[in-house]
Amino acid sequence: MTSSVPASSLDPAIAARLKRSADGLVPAIAQQYDTGEVLMLGWMDDEALHRTLTTGRCTYFSRSRQEYWVKGDTSGHVQHVRSVALDCDADTVLVKVDQVGAACHTGARTCFDNDVLLDK
DSSP: OOOOSOSOOSOHHHHHHOOOOTTSOEEEEEEETTTOOEEEEEEEOHHHHHHHHHHSBOEEEETTTTEEEETTTTTSOOEEEEEEEEOTTSSOEEEEEEEOSOOSTTSOSSTTSSOOSOOO
């Protein structure tokens, strides 16, 4: 991954645990903290995770634009971070948030509303 951002300030103990993809990213699932609703999936590198942990706002790394983006900076649909956890393999981040407005870029509440493959 090419980035002009200086080395991350992520706690080295956390950084050592992360299992990243070949491009240095981990998937980050955003979930509504009080309802459990799964909102979206984004990607984080060490710096995006550091910013998320320290600012209280979700920061993701855009694979298509090769840049950081803070959820809600342009749309107003902010994600206020309530908790952050790693899964048992340390290869996925779960961010529980208080979502303001839509989470999906399409304007939907979640990114998982429109293409349900099975619903029993």
